Amino acid sequence: MSYFDFDALQIEDRKMHEVKQLSLQLAATQASLLIVGEAGVGKTSLARYVYGKSRSPRLYCLDCKNPAGFDFGRIDGGTLLIEDLDCASTALQNELMRLVERTDGTRPRFISTSRRDVRAMVKQELFRQDLFYKLAVVHLEIPRLEDRVSDFPVIVNFILEVAQIMHGKTGLRLSPEAYARLNSWSWAGNIRELENVLERAVVLAKSSMIQPSDIQFEVAVEDLELDFAPGMSLSEVEKRLILQTLELTAQNRTRAAQMLGISIRTLRNKLNEYKEEGVL
Template identity: 35%
Template sequence: MKNASKNKARILVVDDEESARSGLEKLLTGDGYDVDTAEDGVAALERVAETPPDVVITDLKMPRMGGMELLQKLRDRDRSLPVIVATSFQDLDSGVTAMRAGAEDYLTKPLDFEALSVSIERALEGRDVRVEAENLRRQLRERDSEGLQGLIGASSAMQKVYRTAKQVAGSRATVLITGESGTGKGELARAVHTLSPRAGKPFVSLHCAALAESLLESELFGHEKGSFTGADKRRIGRFEQANGGTLFLDEIGEIPLLTQVKLLHVLQERSFERVGGNESIAVDVRVVAATNRDLAADVRDGRFREDLYYRLNVVHVDMPPLRVRGGDVLVLANHFLRKFALENHKRVEGFTDKARAKLVSYRWPGNVRALENAIERAVVLCEGSLIGEEELPFEPVSEGLGQIRIPGSTMAELERYAILKTLEATDGSTAKAAEILDISVRTIQYRLHEYGTNAKDVRQGR
């Protein structure tokens, strides 16, 4: 096993036998690890305090402090630090006890180096996952406290969205949110409002595509009694309802040209007249608009007013589609699983490995909304504690060459294709794939975890 990472993982070997320590040190150093040693648990704690390792490999029976006590003290210090326990074949019960106490793995002496190498790789991958999970939980707590509760994900694409939302929230500038259907444009609009000084005032939304032109104007600006058939009383429109707060106009690209003119007037003059009225009503409203259309193309084709487009597009935020958000798929899937399990009073706790792989391999044309619907259905139909692939009503996208288009594919899609195809060519060897791709073994392992698969499954063509 060759570690291609320039930042070597640090391994601490703890054993009271000098020959065992030096032998492991030589082998692990040859594999590219940075190795430190200690003769017992007391010395090991001193080494950990000086330079924290990434993995600890410890014997159980040692003078001064044995491996079990060392394990307990390390767990108290850092629960994410993986500890691999070495025990004699005659003392397997101690190994099982160590696993129950939190050890990552236990191996019998004399150690099989290939088995140890696999155990170390798994331990490093597991620690990366735990650290990432804790970082995500911290980020979610921070977003909850910052008003970003509806936006979930730790991908770089979503981090950019979070930064923009925080930056723009304090201003009164109009915001145009673009993106495919189901990406969470409404959640972002609410987050901008919640983060703004207007948070204590109304957040009012209107789906512009759902109404005919005459009704749309009445919804936006209100109407006077008798202004049209059926107008038996005065109606207050969404602009008045949102006074002091935020008005979210969803699917802004669907409004007719005449209504566009009246909307432009409100944005310019901050006043309007109700339908059938002549009284000018002043309002203080921050407008956030959203669309899944290419408004710039609509401007060129004469379907959308250029002056209104520039009024709305003061700050532009593009919501990324789910297929380019990497591990966010599994983060969101687990979030929805907990939500719908609670709502349906079911003890569904997670996904099988094949279900995770299926979730990650799908391109999600309906984005987050489609994922939410799929998980709700799966929770309702699930008869056990884990959701299996059979409960997920869609077919994953194959990794055939025809799925990659240049231009037309994202960098995340190209990276995924390169890693999986290289693993296929190397018969599932992460070390050989790392050499070919000039990346670290740990990077490949981390990406495979994001994809919900492993090198063995890739080798078998699953």
């Protein structure tokens, strides 16, 4: 999915509102723009929004994670969207610098996205300083979804409508309990994660009312080594699962409780038990 109509969204969050207004102001210019933010916050959507509001005749897209086959020679003005600028190799940075220095009228307008602080990369000599100054005339930082509390209901409704269109459904609504389940999650994957969860809920919904059971979160367990073995008691399995989930979440009890499907109070009681046993 990963598309947002910023004109259709009634943005309430102050910081995001400022980002949108500055985007509109910049759209009519040729200023190079760097959009930064965590994975999944909507950097590419905002970049395409700026391009859509500009008078640029064409858009070229360069993925710095996978630049193989990209032909710099075909660029003739327009706008170049550079995704994941922080992943650009030295060779790719050199190619971009040659493009920046063009004087034959084929130099494009540059809009870049990055998850990392490119300024810090410059200081660490991981990124060319001269290229940074050319590509980052203006910075826009998109806040995390978790920090956009006032925008959350609007974003949920927008994604829900788009997901229904995609899957040929209409009239679906979230039950209060389902919405509360969504609202309690910390959204480490930001809007992209929310899209994933809501699209799955639309597909799974058995009636017009989406229930909490339709809201299923993806739990990242690839780094979790579960040392369970046949013959272990259920209480021991439970203890190891709780402690290893806490380790996975860097001791974030709220997130661990969410992942385990228990209340924070239950988790707290379990941890108190383990302390009495001398485990913690």
